[in-house]
Amino acid sequence: xxxxxxxQGDALAELKKLPAAxxxxxxxxxxxxxxxxxEAWDTQWKSATAYVAWCEKWVAEAMRVLRDDGLCFIxxxxxxxxxxxxxxxxxxxxQHQYHDLIIWDRAVxxxxxxxxxxxxxxxxxxxxxxxxxxxxxxxxxxPYDAATIQAYMRDxxxxxxxxxxxxxxxxxxxxxxxxxxxLKGLSKEKCGHPSQKPIGLIEKLIESSTDPGDLVIxxxxxxxxxxxxxxxxxxxxxxxxxxxxxxxxxxxxxKPAPSAEPPKAAKAVRPPKSSVTNRKS
Ligand SMILES: C[S@@+](CC[C@H](N)C(=O)[O-])C[C@H]1O[C@@H](n2cnc3c(N)ncnc32)[C@H](O)[C@@H]1O
Numbered sequence: 001x002x003x004x005x006x007x008q009g010d011a012l013a014e015l016k017k018l019p020a021a022x023x024x025x026x027x028x029x030x031x032x033x034x035x036x037x038x039e040a041w042d043t044q045w046k047s048a049t050a051y052v053a054w055c056e057k058w059v060a061e062a063m064r065v066l067r068d069d070g071l072c073f074i075x076x077x078x079x080x081x082x083x084x085x086x087x088x089x090x091x092x093x094x095q096h097q098y099h100d101l102i103i104w105d106r107a108v109x110x111x112x113x114x115x116x117x118x119x120x121x122x123x124x125x126x127x128x129x130x131x132x133x134x135x136x137x138x139x140x141x142x143p144y145d146a147a148t149i150q151a152y153m154r155d156x157x158x159x160x161x162x163x164x165x166x167x168x169x170x171x172x173x174x175x176x177x178x179x180x181x182x183l184k185g186l187s188k189e190k191c192g193h194p195s196q197k198p199i200g201l202i203e204k205l206i207e208s209s210t211d212p213g214d215l216v217i218x219x220x221x222x223x224x225x226x227x228x229x230x231x232x233x234x235x236x237x238x239x240x241x242x243x244x245x246x247x248x249x250x251x252x253x254x255k256p257a258p259s260a261e262p263p264k265a266a267k268a269v270r271p272p273k274s275s276v277t278n279r280k281s
Pocket of ligand 1: 009010011012029030031032041193195196197198219220221222223224225226240241242243246
């Protein structure tokens with residue numbers, strides 16, 4: 001199968017053409033359903049029921065193309081009054097194996113509600129196919145700063161100072177609340193998509209769930225964030241996008257820069273790799 005390319009087309013129809021169990025990871029950021037009220041692609045369903053039925057179909061196909069030890073990440077957001085994603089998550093968790101629910105903390109609120117707290121997060125439902133998944137927990141550790149390491153080193157309970165330092169210098173495990181600022185209007189990363197995700201967020205999903213050389217599929221590629229992240233990390237990728245404007249944005253973004261930096265995977269210094277296996281919960 002030819003990889004590292006964008007397929008212009010409908011996610012459901014194109015996923016159906018892909019071979020079973022080819023992807024190590026699927027990163028799906030589908031239309032939310034009536035959250036971005038000015039975007040035709042987000043308001044194309046007559047009812048929440050129709051949207052949920054459509055999602056169930058493409059998720060079934062996405063799970064078919066996922067490897068047994070792979071993970072499928074599905075973004076979702078609640079609107080001002082819409083709660084459709086809650087129902088969708090519940091149905092998908094009954095139809096497939098639930099793995100995790102990640103909170104993407106966008107660091108600032110994203111719209112004004114006078115009658116409630118200001119929303120600040122999106123959800124990422126994670127499904128798996130099999131009982132054992134590839135998960136590189138060390139690859140997404142969060143480094144402690146020097147002052148914190150110094151302070152923790154003073155803890156008298158730890159007698160083996162060398163081992164303690166090595167442990168602290170490896171950083172702490174990331175939690176399933178990922179705090180990464182959403183892209184603001186003037187952000188250099190912004191390239192013209194109304195719901196473009198920060199590349200740092202997508203890189204965390206890819207680094208944790210795949211190794212270099214593995215295939216990542218994004219059925220709703222938008223501005224190409226997943227492809228750019230996968231390329232940075234030396235993973236193979238395949239993206240599907242229906243809209244030709246976004247397709248052009250993604251293609252322009254993926255054009256190799258004349259003096260491009262070496263891919264991150266080549267220069268990253270990582271703690272010793274350990275693939276953590278999760279048993280069925
Ligand atoms: C939430 S956006 C994805 C944004 C992307 N993650 C990024 O960082 O740019 C959803 C995308 O799905 C596309 N889309 C909507 N319906 C589709 C379909 N049936 N098949 C493929 N793409 C579709 C829209 O054009 C839109 O670009």
